[in-house]
Amino acid sequence: MDAHSRGRADEIDPADQWVLNPQTGHYELRLDHSAGQSPQAAPSHPRPRPTRTARSATPPGPRTPDRGERATETAPPVPGQRRRRAAEPADQRGSAGRRKRRPEKSRKKKVLMWTGGTMAFVVVAGAAGAYALYNHFDNNINTIEVAGGSDGFKKDEAFNVLLIGTDKRTGEGNSGYGDKNSPGHADTTILFHVSKDRTNATAMSIPRDLVIDIPECETKLPDGSVKKIPGQTDERFNISLGQSDRDPGCTMRTVKEITGLTVDHFMMADFNAVKEMTTAVGGVKVCLAKPVNDPKSHLKLPKGESTIMGEQALAFVRTRHSFGNESDLDRMKIQQQFLSSMIRQMKSDDTLTSPTKLYDLADAATKALTVDTGIGSISKLKSMAQELAKIDTKNITFLTMPVVDNPSEPKPVTVVPDPVEAPRLFEMMQSDISLTEVKKKETDAKNAQAAAQAKLLEGARSTAREVRVDVYNGSGKTGAAQKTIDWLQNEHGVTRSTNKSNAPEKAAKTTLTYAPNQADQARKLADLMGLPATALKPGTQDAGEREPMTLVLGADYKGAGVPLTGPAKAPEGAQTADKQVCAK
Numbered sequence: 001m002d003a004h005s006r007g008r009a010d011e012i013d014p015a016d017q018w019v020l021n022p023q024t025g026h027y028e029l030r031l032d033h034s035a036g037q038s039p040q041a042a043p044s045h046p047r048p049r050p051t052r053t054a055r056s057a058t059p060p061g062p063r064t065p066d067r068g069e070r071a072t073e074t075a076p077p078v079p080g081q082r083r084r085r086a087a088e089p090a091d092q093r094g095s096a097g098r099r100k101r102r103p104e105k106s107r108k109k110k111v112l113m114w115t116g117g118t119m120a121f122v123v124v125a126g127a128a129g130a131y132a133l134y135n136h137f138d139n140n141i142n143t144i145e146v147a148g149g150s151d152g153f154k155k156d157e158a159f160n161v162l163l164i165g166t167d168k169r170t171g172e173g174n175s176g177y178g179d180k181n182s183p184g185h186a187d188t189t190i191l192f193h194v195s196k197d198r199t200n201a202t203a204m205s206i207p208r209d210l211v212i213d214i215p216e217c218e219t220k221l222p223d224g225s226v227k228k229i230p231g232q233t234d235e236r237f238n239i240s241l242g243q244s245d246r247d248p249g250c251t252m253r254t255v256k257e258i259t260g261l262t263v264d265h266f267m268m269a270d271f272n273a274v275k276e277m278t279t280a281v282g283g284v285k286v287c288l289a290k291p292v293n294d295p296k297s298h299l300k301l302p303k304g305e306s307t308i309m310g311e312q313a314l315a316f317v318r319t320r321h322s323f324g325n326e327s328d329l330d331r332m333k334i335q336q337q338f339l340s341s342m343i344r345q346m347k348s349d350d351t352l353t354s355p356t357k358l359y360d361l362a363d364a365a366t367k368a369l370t371v372d373t374g375i376g377s378i379s380k381l382k383s384m385a386q387e388l389a390k391i392d393t394k395n396i397t398f399l400t401m402p403v404v405d406n407p408s409e410p411k412p413v414t415v416v417p418d419p420v421e422a423p424r425l426f427e428m429m430q431s432d433i434s435l436t437e438v439k440k441k442e443t444d445a446k447n448a449q450a451a452a453q454a455k456l457l458e459g460a461r462s463t464a465r466e467v468r469v470d471v472y473n474g475s476g477k478t479g480a481a482q483k484t485i486d487w488l489q490n491e492h493g494v495t496r497s498t499n500k501s502n503a504p505e506k507a508a509k510t511t512l513t514y515a516p517n518q519a520d521q522a523r524k525l526a527d528l529m530g531l532p533a534t535a536l537k538p539g540t541q542d543a544g545e546r547e548p549m550t551l552v553l554g555a556d557y558k559g560a561g562v563p564l565t566g567p568a569k570a571p572e573g574a575q576t577a578d579k580q581v582c583a584k
Helices: 003-009 104-114 119-129 131-140 248-259 271-280 310-318 328-346 355-367 378-388 421-430 444-457 480-492 516-529
Strands: 018-021 026-029 142-144 159-166 186-194 201-206 211-214 217-220 226-229 232-236 265-269 284-288 292-294 299-301 304-308 369-372 396-400 403-405 415-417 468-473 496-502 511-514 536-538 549-553
Touching: 131 355, 159 248, 186 248, 186 328, 201 328, 201 421, 211 248, 211 415, 217 248, 248 265, 248 369, 248 421, 265 271, 271 310, 271 355, 284 328, 299 310, 304 310, 310 328, 328 396, 355 369, 444 516, 444 536, 468 480, 468 516, 480 496, 480 516, 480 549, 511 516, 516 536, 516 549
Parallel strands: 142 369, 159 265, 201 396, 468 496, 468 549, 511 536
Antiparallel strands: 018 026, 159 186, 186 201, 211 232, 217 226, 265 369, 284 304, 292 299, 403 415, 511 549
């Protein structure tokens, strides 16, 4: 152990271990701070003392006695050394006089609490992990004031953060990426939904080539003025950012139009975020089912597991010609695998126990990060990171928004939302339902009630032709009843269905009311329409021979033929952040 280490261990300033010997006029190293000055050599022919600077960068080394010098038997005592803290009573210091170190486990737990989970939350975790350097990191962060964002962070509610990777050519060495002279697009976009109870999270990738309507939005220009940007129909999702002066607030509003979910905050990073953050943590492990040598992205990796960082990591997340069918949808799967691995590396002992890695990650992350003003400080990002740290990686689900080929294109190159699967997923996220099924949200009483309700769907079914039903529109959507009638009659042969126009009042949920002797008809209609058991409302008296059931369409009605029931498990292709998946 060197002198500095010994000084630190006893809470003594290392500089104070170099003391002036009045006999010789030189500074000398004293390792035993509890004893007086040991006998020192005195020069028989004193030489002039060199001039010293006010504060030397390093303490002078011990002097080797010159030839002819002799040791003295006595020397004036040297003043005692200063301590950084007040002396402790002898009975409290212990034999070594040292303060007990905190257990390593509590330190690790504290660091883990500061660091949290998912990519763009990797940036949060990194910043929060070294929050002692508050001002330094706080000054790194860029903020944008957007319309419609939340003011601050709410700890007791579910929240949604939009993670945006832009293809703007900012940063050193990025001139060959993205579109030249472009203000950037929403090249990679992930809607990150965190559950209210913090047991799970869903990260849904949104294809950049998704064709949707972009709503009107307001954006604040550099000169402080506000510009209202008109909406556009049938446009690619990626132009919701950058183009026509659209800021991330426009992208947030577009996502709400698509999913029905309010986006509370955004976090945006450029190419440098991937390069510098992967380097800061010492690389990210990825797995390939086959070797790759892509001349377009310059990605060259062998089959099996590799650790990538910097330019190689950026090439991995940007390549679209090395995996699957070379589409943007397959590239999103690769990005999800990469982000899952990044999260695992962030939460690993190798990162959490390395102050250097935590500092480098925090510095790189905050420099590459742009957020909305609602979370535009280290203190707010730290609060968010502490909430995210509660989520186990096995309960963070990555998946892609369900889409189908654009039917309006002879040879599809874009996609549109899947009319059946996409609304199901959106409804699950709106209802804060976990895709990993980590926790039963109902009490025992509710479970028993649900089980009893489910039995309503058990039993015989009538034929479609035998179903008699009157349809009322309580959804508030014009023409919903007639569209449902047309779909039932033309697609499924439910010819004994009748449009009864608007319901007496609007309904929050769709319901089917029927008599005990109509149960077989109710089950058949529930099968056809995808009605959940909770929508069935059985009566107590039998109906007449030709008496119809009553179907009231509620606000949860998404369209004719769109089921109201959510999937029993996560959609196909979903993956959790705790598992390594090899890219194919």
